[in-house]
Amino acid sequence: MLKGKRIVILGAGFGGLACANLLRESLSFEHKITVIDRKDYFLMGFVNLWILNGKRTLEDSKISLSNLNGKGISFLQDEIISINPSEKIVTTSSQKHGIGYDYLVIALGAEYAPGKIEGFEKYGGFNLYDVEHMPQLRKEILAMERGKIAICVTGFPYKCPPAPYEASLIINDILVKNRTRGSIDIDVYCPAPIPLPVAGPNVNQDVNDLLDKNHIGFHPSHKLKDVLNRDLLEFEYADNSKEYANYNLLIAIPPHIPPLVTKHSGFIKYGQNWMDTDKFTLKTEYENVFAIGDITEIKVNHKVSIPKAGIFAEGQAKVVSQQIVDHINNKTSNSKFDGKGFCFMETGESKAGYIDTDFYNTEGPATILSPPSEESYRKKIDFEKNRIKDWLLSYP
Ligand SMILES: Cc1cc2nc3c(=O)[nH]c(=O)nc-3n(C[C@H](O)[C@H](O)[C@H](O)COP(=O)(O)OP(=O)(O)OC[C@H]3O[C@@H](n4cnc5c(N)ncnc54)[C@H](O)[C@@H]3O)c2cc1C
Missing domain, CATH: 3.50.50.60 (FAD/NAD(P)-binding domain)
Known part of the structure; x- marks a missing residue:
C-alpha cells in the first residue's frame, strides 16, 4: 500500500x-x-x-x-x-x-483542427505544426522551380507566435541555397493587422523589416476562409468582403482547439x-x-x-x-508564476533573434527583440539539448 x-x-x-x-x-x-x-x-x-x-x-x-x-x-x-x-x-x-x-x-x-479550413486537406496543404508533414514539405520546397509559397496563419491564438515568420525566413534560406529564390515568391497571410499582436510596435516593426529585407510579402488582415482548388485561396476580411490569391505550395498554421x-x-x-x-x-x-x-x-x-x-x-x-x-x-x-519568458526567433543563415517578454509588467506587457546573431542560434540549440538531457536522459 x-x-x-x-x-x-x-x-x-x-x-x-x-x-x-x-x-x-x-x-x-x-x-x-x-x-x-x-x-x-x-x-x-x-x-x-x-x-x-x-x-x-x-x-x-x-x-x-x-x-x-x-x-x-x-x-x-x-x-x-x-x-x-x-x-x-x-x-x-x-x-x-x-x-x-x-x-x-x-x-x-x-490540438489542431485543419478540417475547419475547407479544402485545406483535400488540396494537399501542409500543416507547419505537424512534424510528420515536415519531411515531405522539405522535399516539395527543394523540388519547386518557380511559383508561389503561401504561409497562412488561420486564426488566434496559436502556438509560438513568431513561428510562421521564422518558417518564412528559413524557407527563404533554403531557396537561396537551392538557387531558386529568384523565381519563387514567399507570402505570409495573417488575420491580424500586425504580425505579432502579443508584442509591441517596436517588435512588430522589427519583424516587418526582417520580412521586407528578405523580400517576403506580408499580407495583414487576411483570414484564410477556403482553399478553393490546387492553386486558389479565398480570404475573408472583417467586413465579410473577399479576396483571392494564387499559390503553388500551401503551408498553414491551422486553427487550434x-x-x-x-x-x-x-x-x-x-x-x-x-x-x-x-x-x-x-x-x-x-x-x-x-x-x-x-x-x-x-x-x-x-x-x-x-x-x-x-x-x-x-x-x-x-x-x-x-x-x-x-x-x-x-x-x-x-x-x-511571474509571466516572464523568452524565445529565439530563427532568421535563417544559422542566426536567431532573442525575444524577451514580461507579461505581468506593471506598465503593461513588455517585449523586446534583439537583433539576429549566431550566438542566439547556438543558445537555441543548447536550450533544446539541456531540456532533453534533464527531462529524459539523465538518471538519478
Ligand atoms: C513549429 C513550432 C515552434 C515552436 N517554437 C517554440 C519556441 O521557440 N519556444 C517556445 O517556448 N515554444 C515553442 N513552441 C510552442 C511549444 O511547443 C508549445 O507551446 C508547448 O509544447 C506547450 O506545452 P504544453 O505542455 O502545454 O503542451 P504540449 O507540449 O503540446 O503537450 C501536450 C501533450 O498532451 C498530449 N495529449 C493531449 N490530449 C491527450 C489525450 N486525450 N490523451 C493522451 N495524451 C494527450 C499530447 O500528445 C501532448 O504530448 C513551438 C511550437 C511549434 C509547433
Whole structure:
C-alpha cells in the first residue's frame, strides 16, 4: 500500500515533462508520479523547423518517453478519455476503472483542427505544426522551380507566435541555397493587422523589416476562409468582403482547439475557449487540480493573454511543482508564476533573434527583440539539448 501521495500529470509535453521531473527531484520515492500521454515520444515544437531546414531528421529527433520509467516516473502511453475531479479519477482507454490521484496536473496542450479550413486537406496543404508533414514539405520546397509559397496563419491564438515568420525566413534560406529564390515568391497571410499582436510596435516593426529585407510579402488582415482548388485561396476580411490569391505550395498554421477530453469532462465552460486557471498559482476551481501551458487561457488584459509557448508551460510547471511539494509538506506556498519568458526567433543563415517578454509588467506587457546573431542560434540549440538531457536522459 502506497503511503505517499499519487500525483498524476496529463500530457508529456513541455509542461508535463518539466513538472514531473521537478517533482521527482523534490519528493521521496514514497510519492508516486505518473505521466500519461498518447504519444510514445517527445519532440520540441521548434524541431519542426530544423527538419524543414534539413539540420535534423524526424527519426533522430524523437526521444522515447519510456525513459521516464528509469527516472522513477511511471509513464503510461494511453488515450485519456475522461477526468472526474469530484471522484479524483482519470480514465484512459486501457484503464476504464480509472486511475486515482491526490494531485492532478493538466498539461494537455492544444490540438489542431485543419478540417475547419475547407479544402485545406483535400488540396494537399501542409500543416507547419505537424512534424510528420515536415519531411515531405522539405522535399516539395527543394523540388519547386518557380511559383508561389503561401504561409497562412488561420486564426488566434496559436502556438509560438513568431513561428510562421521564422518558417518564412528559413524557407527563404533554403531557396537561396537551392538557387531558386529568384523565381519563387514567399507570402505570409495573417488575420491580424500586425504580425505579432502579443508584442509591441517596436517588435512588430522589427519583424516587418526582417520580412521586407528578405523580400517576403506580408499580407495583414487576411483570414484564410477556403482553399478553393490546387492553386486558389479565398480570404475573408472583417467586413465579410473577399479576396483571392494564387499559390503553388500551401503551408498553414491551422486553427487550434483544446483536447476534446477537457471539453467532455466539463473543464471548458460555456463561453470559454480554453481552461481557466489562476494566473499566479495555476490552480483550477477543483481541489488539487492545476492546469498549465497551452490548454489554458491566462488573460493579462482585455487584449492580451499569455502566449501558447513552451517557455511559459515550463515556467508554470515550476510553480505548480513547488505548490504541490509545499502542500505535501504542510507549508504555505509562495510560489507564483511571474509571466516572464523568452524565445529565439530563427532568421535563417544559422542566426536567431532573442525575444524577451514580461507579461505581468506593471506598465503593461513588455517585449523586446534583439537583433539576429549566431550566438542566439547556438543558445537555441543548447536550450533544446539541456531540456532533453534533464527531462529524459539523465538518471538519478
Ligand atoms: C513549429 C513550432 C515552434 C515552436 N517554437 C517554440 C519556441 O521557440 N519556444 C517556445 O517556448 N515554444 C515553442 N513552441 C510552442 C511549444 O511547443 C508549445 O507551446 C508547448 O509544447 C506547450 O506545452 P504544453 O505542455 O502545454 O503542451 P504540449 O507540449 O503540446 O503537450 C501536450 C501533450 O498532451 C498530449 N495529449 C493531449 N490530449 C491527450 C489525450 N486525450 N490523451 C493522451 N495524451 C494527450 C499530447 O500528445 C501532448 O504530448 C513551438 C511550437 C511549434 C509547433
